[in-house]
Amino acid sequence: MPHTYILGIESSCDETAAAVVRSGEEIVSNVVFSQISTHVPYGGVVPELASREHLRVIVPVVRKALADAGQTYQTIDALAVTQGPGLAGSLLVGISYAKALGFALDKPLIAVNHLEGHIHAVLLEERQKGNHDVNFPVLALVVSGGHTHLYLAEQRAEGWSYDNIGHTRDDAAGEAFDKVAKLLGLGYPGGPIIDKLSVHGDATAVKFPPSQIKHRDRRVRSKSIEKIAAEEKDRPRFDFSYSGIKTAVLRYVELHEMQRAIDARKQALAAIGKPTIEDYLAHCDKQTLDLVASFQRAMVEDLVGKTLAAARAYDVATLFVTGGVAANNELRQRFERDAAMEGVPVYFPSRPLSTDNAAMIAAAAYPKLVAKDFSPQDFSAEAGLALSGPL
Numbered sequence: 036m037p038h039t040y041i042l043g044i045e046s047s048c049d050e051t052a053a054a055v056v057r058s059g060e061e062i063v064s065n066v067v068f069s070q071i072s073t074h075v076p077y078g079g080v081v082p083e084l085a086s087r088e089h090l091r092v093i094v095p096v097v098r099k100a101l102a103d104a105g106q107t108y109q110t111i112d113a114l115a116v117t118q119g120p121g122l123a124g125s126l127l128v129g130i131s132y133a134k135a136l137g138f139a140l141d142k143p144l145i146a147v148n149h150l151e152g153h154i155h156a157v158l159l160e161e162r163q164k165g166n167h168d169v170n171f172p173v174l175a176l177v178v179s180g181g182h183t184h185l186y187l188a189e190q191r192a193e194g195w196s197y198d199n200i201g202h203t204r205d206d207a208a209g210e211a212f213d214k215v216a217k218l219l220g221l222g223y224p225g226g227p228i229i230d231k232l233s234v235h236g237d238a239t240a241v242k243f244p245p246s247q248i249k250h251r252d253r254r255v256r257s258k259s260i261e262k263i264a265a266e267e268k269d270r271p272r273f274d275f276s277y278s279g280i281k282t283a284v285l286r287y288v289e290l291h292e293m294q295r296a297i298d299a300r301k302q303a304l305a306a307i308g309k310p311t312i313e314d315y316l317a318h319c320d321k322q323t324l325d326l327v328a329s330f331q332r333a334m335v336e337d338l339v340g341k342t343l344a345a346a347r348a349y350d351v352a353t354l355f356v357t358g359g360v361a362a363n364n365e366l367r368q369r370f371e372r373d374a375a376m377e378g379v380p381v382y383f384p385s386r387p388l389s390t391d392n393a394a395m396i397a398a399a400a401y402p403k404l405v406a407k408d409f410s411p412q413d414f415s416a417e418a419g420l421a422l423s424g425p426l
């Protein structure tokens with residue numbers, strides 16, 4: 036088969052991204068416009084502002100991706116766009132633009148699940164490095180600001196299959212990083228700064244109880260407890276829960292009367308504008324650094340522990356760890372060490388491909404292009420789109 040070029044478009048949250056990928060294995064261009072500075076003053080993504088920013092930059096972002104790739108609207112073979120999950124208004128910007136382009140250029144359009152994109156980010160880079168020997172089944176941990184999901188992924192003759200064997204019952208792991216950073220006056224997004232500060236604290240200083248799943252999954256309330264137990268006997272689930280640890284950090288802050296210092300730090304960092312790590316360190320006392328390091332350690336231990344337990348239960352051949360939180364240094368080191376002890380190879384995307392991007396969307400679309408699995412012109416955004424099983 037001759038080389039094919041897919042133009043990918045991603046606008047599910049706060050990154051407007053476009054990329055060109057050749058034959059599902061070579062990134063030819065990858066443009067990401069991050070809206071972080073727009074949302075920083077609000078301490079989180081504001082959906083209405085996100086949609087407006089996508090509208091403002093989508094055309095130049097797509098043009099740059101084509102120009103960087105030495106391609107034109109006419110020379111690409113297909114368009115791929117994120118259908119969901121994500122913010123409905125944001126998704127619609129990418130989808131409407133991709134549909135208009137597809138219609139005007141008479142090119143096939145492929146709708147892609149964002150979570151499938153994160154999984155394919157790993158494969159894309161492995162193929163780019165010349166590694167075509169990933170063994171199946173793969174267990175993929177997709178861990179980001181919106182998701183904490185475990186999927187068994189397999190490549191079959193008829194295409195890819197994904198089986199959800201675990202998800203968060205409340206907050207996503209990245210959401211917990213962001214909320215804890217916000218409540219400690221460390222700004223947004225929380226993951227990267229907690230990652231950098233943690234090496235300066237004592238991760239054994241604060242003991243967080245292991246996360247316990249006491250509440251039933253709100254998404255499966257219609258099923259009886261007996262039915263769930265019977266289903267789980269043959270197919271054990273590995274769910275996560277991160278709202279408890281966020282509350283535990285808040286309790287610690289209250290108990291140790293840290294609020295005044297937090298307010299002062301917030302003000303000082305806001306006055307600096309774009310603080311460096313040295314600025315953060317200058318405004319964090321030992322107690323705060325120890326708390327941050329202990330929080331990260333507890334998150335990492337839970338994520339690695341549950342994922343490896345699932346890997347054993349399902350006897351998987353390979354592990355993928357992907358999504359924004361996969362950029363975390365301690366998470367990577369811990370996975371590398373513990374997975375090696377279990378004898379399971381673990382792959383991560385490079386840091387730019389861990390967070391949201393469009394190369395992963397174009398890569399996930401490639402098997403669909405080969406199978407001519409195109410989307411009708413009337414498909415729409417699906418904010419809660421499931422990859423498989425309940426979200």
Ligand code: KG4
Nearest residue numbers: 179180181209226227230359360363390391
């Ligand atoms: O995949 P992503 O860009 O967007 C979503 O699909 O959610 O992930 C963003 C999330 C944010 O919650 C951010 O705090 C977290 O990933 N994140 C990190 C790190 N870098 C980004 N969390 C922990 N450590 C990091 N180094």
Ligand code: ZN
Nearest residue numbers: 179358359391
């Ligand atoms: Zn994502």
